[in-house]
Amino acid sequence: MSTLNHVDDYPEIPVSLASTRTILKTGAWRSVRPVLAERSAPCSAACPAGVGIPAYLQDIKEGRPKEAFAALTSRNPFPRITGRVCPHFCEQACNLEEKTGRDSVSIRSIERWLGDETAHLPHPVPSRETGKQVAVVGSGPAGLAAAFYLRRSGHEVTVFDRRDLPGGMLRYGIPDYRLPTVIVDEELARLEAMGIEFRNGVALGSDLTLDDLEATYAAVFVATGAGRERTVGIEGESLLEPGLAFLEATGRGEVALPGDRCAVIGGGNTAMDVARVLRRLGAEVTVLYRRTVTEMPAIREEYEHAVADGVTFKWLTLPRAVKKQDGKLIVTVEDMWLGEPDESGRRRPMPTGVSRELRFHGVFSATGETADLTPFPDRLMSSDGWLSLAENGATTDPLVYAGGDLATGPATVIEAIVAGRRAARAIDHQLGLDRLWPEDNPIEVVGSAEVNPTYVPRHDRTADHVAEWAGPFAEESVTMTDAEVLYEIERCLSCGHCNACGTCFVFCPDGVITWEDGPVIDYEFCKGCGICVAECPGHAMILVNEREVSHV
Amino acid sequence: MRWAVPEAEFMDPGTLGCQGCGGTLSMRLVLKELGDDAIAVLPACCWSIIDGPWPVHALNIPVFHTAFETAAVVATGIKAAKQIKGKDTTVVAWAGDGGTFDIGLQALSGAAERNEDIVFICYDNEAYMNTGIQRSSATPLGTWTTTTPDERPEPRPKKDIMGIMAAHRIPYAATATVAYPDDLSRKVRTALAAKGGMRFLHLLSACPPGWKMAADDAIEAMRRAVQTNVFPLYEVRDGREYKITHWPEAEVDVADYFSLQGRFAPLLADDALLNLVRNNVRERWWFLVERHQQSLRKASSPDGAHLH
Numbered sequence: 001m002s003t004l005n006h007v008d009d010y011p012e013i014p015v016s017l018a019s020t021r022t023i024l025k026t027g028a029w030r031s032v033r034p035v036l037a038e039r040s041a042p043c044s045a046a047c048p049a050g051v052g053i054p055a056y057l058q059d060i061k062e063g064r065p066k067e068a069f070a071a072l073t074s075r076n077p078f079p080r081i082t083g084r085v086c087p088h089f090c091e092q093a094c095n096l097e098e099k100t101g102r103d104s105v106s107i108r109s110i111e112r113w114l115g116d117e118t119a120h121l122p123h124p125v126p127s128r129e130t131g132k133q134v135a136v137v138g139s140g141p142a143g144l145a146a147a148f149y150l151r152r153s154g155h156e157v158t159v160f161d162r163r164d165l166p167g168g169m170l171r172y173g174i175p176d177y178r179l180p181t182v183i184v185d186e187e188l189a190r191l192e193a194m195g196i197e198f199r200n201g202v203a204l205g206s207d208l209t210l211d212d213l214e215a216t217y218a219a220v221f222v223a224t225g226a227g228r229e230r231t232v233g234i235e236g237e238s239l240l241e242p243g244l245a246f247l248e249a250t251g252r253g254e255v256a257l258p259g260d261r262c263a264v265i266g267g268g269n270t271a272m273d274v275a276r277v278l279r280r281l282g283a284e285v286t287v288l289y290r291r292t293v294t295e296m297p298a299i300r301e302e303y304e305h306a307v308a309d310g311v312t313f314k315w316l317t318l319p320r321a322v323k324k325q326d327g328k329l330i331v332t333v334e335d336m337w338l339g340e341p342d343e344s345g346r347r348r349p350m351p352t353g354v355s356r357e358l359r360f361h362g363v364f365s366a367t368g369e370t371a372d373l374t375p376f377p378d379r380l381m382s383s384d385g386w387l388s389l390a391e392n393g394a395t396t397d398p399l400v401y402a403g404g405d406l407a408t409g410p411a412t413v414i415e416a417i418v419a420g421r422r423a424a425r426a427i428d429h430q431l432g433l434d435r436l437w438p439e440d441n442p443i444e445v446v447g448s449a450e451v452n453p454t455y456v457p458r459h460d461r462t463a464d465h466v467a468e469w470a471g472p473f474a475e476e477s478v479t480m481t482d483a484e485v486l487y488e489i490e491r492c493l494s495c496g497h498c499n500a501c502g503t504c505f506v507f508c509p510d511g512v513i514t515w516e517d518g519p520v521i522d523y524e525f526c527k528g529c530g531i532c533v534a535e536c537p538g539h540a541m542i543l544v545n546e547r548e549v550s551h552v
Numbered sequence: 553m554r555w556a557v558p559e560a561e562f563m564d565p566g567t568l569g570c571q572g573c574g575g576t577l578s579m580r581l582v583l584k585e586l587g588d589d590a591i592a593v594l595p596a597c598c599w600s601i602i603d604g605p606w607p608v609h610a611l612n613i614p615v616f617h618t619a620f621e622t623a624a625v626v627a628t629g630i631k632a633a634k635q636i637k638g639k640d641t642t643v644v645a646w647a648g649d650g651g652t653f654d655i656g657l658q659a660l661s662g663a664a665e666r667n668e669d670i671v672f673i674c675y676d677n678e679a680y681m682n683t684g685i686q687r688s689s690a691t692p693l694g695t696w697t698t699t700t701p702d703e704r705p706e707p708r709p710k711k712d713i714m715g716i717m718a719a720h721r722i723p724y725a726a727t728a729t730v731a732y733p734d735d736l737s738r739k740v741r742t743a744l745a746a747k748g749g750m751r752f753l754h755l756l757s758a759c760p761p762g763w764k765m766a767a768d769d770a771i772e773a774m775r776r777a778v779q780t781n782v783f784p785l786y787e788v789r790d791g792r793e794y795k796i797t798h799w800p801e802a803e804v805d806v807a808d809y810f811s812l813q814g815r816f817a818p819l820l821a822d823d824a825l826l827n828l829v830r831n832n833v834r835e836r837w838w839f840l841v842e843r844h845q846q847s848l849r850k851a852s853s854p855d856g857a858h859l860h
Contacts, residue, residue, distance in 0.1 A: 026566055507733075
């Protein structure tokens with residue numbers, strides 16, 4: 001038997017010294033390859049402005065509010081405003097809610113926080129002036145958005161408004177407890193700092209005509225809104241106070257409560273605002289609506305706020321006549337029932353023949369608004385008596401564009417902003433400056449079946465807080481804190497957008513993903529198991545068949 | 553990055569694990585915590601192949617390939633040699649379920665009984681996958697393998713290896729899976745910190761071909777094993793102190809785990825068998841919960857510090 005005292009006494013054994021990297025190119029096993037694919041999140045797709053939400057949430061999370069603000073304002077210049085008043089179509093489309101039943105990410109509250117956080121940042125001043133002058137008529141959200149983008153493109157922009165102060169519906173339509181005037185003023189100051197000129201107290205039609213404008217300006221965008229109150233069409237109409245005019249008066253600080261008991265006729269957003277203002281001023285308020293809560297056109301959240309304020313609703317109640325008696329208004333109402341759906345898809349109110357009398361100190365009408373089209377010459381009108389408009393706001397006159405509530409009837413602030421932006425783009429196109437605008441490529445939306453909610457934390461949704469009562473017009477809610485915003489963003493799946501969460505890196509069995517602030521896949525070794533794609537919370541990666549990948 | 557998993561890699565790509573291999577990922581994540589001052593001992597198992605054929609290998613630490621039954625004892629010998637040389641190198645025996653539950657059990661029991669200063673890690677894919685999916689004593693009741701076909705699926709419950717290891721009163725034993733990477737990382741760190749004695753980690757590791765499922769379902773399968781309490785995550789100190797480290801949010805039925813894998817077809821086709829398994833899982837879970845609570849009571853009692 002040999003003795004093993006020295007290393008030379010041991011038998012030779014084979015030793016592997018080289019790395020598998022040198023010869024085992026396991027990428028050859030693959031039939032599908034994972035690739036990062038930026039796709040649209042459902043929230044972004046549902047946003048009329050198409051704001052890239054997961055991307056700006058990531059900017060916030062990683063401490064880049066300026067970049068988040070720049071990304072957001074490329075689609076919507078006023079996050080401070082929409083962060084307060086938008087009906088958040090985005091949140092209704094959230095995959096987290098769809099997939100897990102948990103509450104959606106409170107995107108609007110995050111947007112509001114970002115708006116406040118970046119309120120001090122100036123808007124970009126154009127790097128080059130085009131030397132062209134563009135007029136915007138109307139300074140509501142559509143006009144202001146158009147002015148912002150036209151100025152950003154380098155035009156000299158003048159905004160005309162018939163009232164003594166700009167802001168339109170933002171100032172005079174939306175009550176201060178929802179959108180404080182000071183915020184509108186600060187946003188207007190930022191626009192002025194960009195070089196936008198505001199000319200107030202100039203009404204289109206009476207003080208100047210479209211022809212006057214066309215003589216001076218390279219293009220005109222008209223967004224004068226839908227400010228003409230629709231009549232209720234009942235006996236004693238003149239005894240009704242128009243809701244919009246009331247909101248404007250309270251916006252000017254001219255508060256006049258007709259008495260303790262008030263009624264509001266209508267079920268739209270104006271009706272909700274009027275009812276809430278009256279209620280917050282101390283009146284007992286009853287909303288009279290001819291259908292039920294299900295058919296009511298008001299945004300659900302506005303209705304809930306009205307209920308929370310203590311507004312009473314009388315459903316299936318149609319006012320037939322108003323008369324004055326002993327200083328009070330007597331409203332004769334008829335009870336209704338719901339019949340077959342009408343052309344709007346909502347069930348039609350049908351008379352029952354049963355009438356009652358209700359007594360109030362003041363009755364307000366809010367049954368809808370239409371646009372005042374008198375400033376438009378006949379040549380711009382279509383045969384049905386309406387303004388002839390293309391989707392981008394172009395009229396039949398190549399110098400004149402229109403949009404906002406003027407074109408759509410009463411709609412949301414974000415839809416007006418989109419109309420303004422779209423018109424600005426169309427005007428730039430007309431002026432040969434379309435190179436300033438990136439192409440909007442329609443991209444596929446990430447469906448709820450694709451996402452993997454395992455790794456987002458399960459804590460409850462955090463949103464704006466209810467403010468302590470500080471008067472009828474003090475802002476009713478409080479912006480989230482920095483910590484709350486970061487906590488809330490953690491809940492976002494980041495659909496279709498890699499937010500560098502690292503899940504693919506952690507779960508790659510073969511270690512073929514290296515981390516350079518984000519995943520980098522080594523296709524020489526990736527076996528195509530698909531785990532990175534399956535585990536990616538927002539499905540920001542997809543599997544592509546190797547046959548479809550071009551081999552150069 | 554959302555994860556607490558270290559970025560450093562100690563496993564090169566080009567390993568020969570199948571697509572979606574849970575054993576490969578287990579090694580990759582464990583190595584991130586072990587670091588490079590470690591030596592691995594591999595008995596016959598999938599990893600004998602995965603690490604690569606001569607003259608190449610994937611791990612950035614020395615690897616000893618050894619005979620099936622000897623992982624624990626070879627690791628013991630290497631550790632002794634390192635100690636003589638004054639080195640503090642971590643020695644890990646890395647074995648499959650065959651090299652742990654069956655063929656490696658004698659050496660493992662011996663090393664555990666002597667409380668050797670090694671880390672024994674079992675990556676458990678619940679059959680002899682490398683040789684063609686033959687059943688082992690880690691194969692669960694009612695499972696298909698090539699030696700327990702659909703008509704006569706595995707007739708015995710899975711061997712309770714954690715109970716066996718706890719009975720040796722070793723300083724630290726824990727279950728973990730790569731589907732819960734932060735939990736896995738923490739347990740590897742805890743095992744390293746408990747040096748001086750025997751440490752045992754039991755890692756459930758999905759095998760897409762052997763479990764008859766798609767490769768990209770591997771993580772989901774391991775996650776469901778935990779969510780359904782089929783594979784609870786817990787740790788045992790000194791063979792007595794039990795601590796459940798992950799509490800499932802809600803009771804998820806075991807069928808959610810089984811239905812993802814073709815190997816459980818016999819179980820899903822036999823309600824009586826499925827109920828038996830369901831009850832076994834529940835019973836085992838409540839046993840653990842009781843041990844967990846018992847340990848909490850002991851820790852809070854005045855003489856709780858004197859467990860030995």
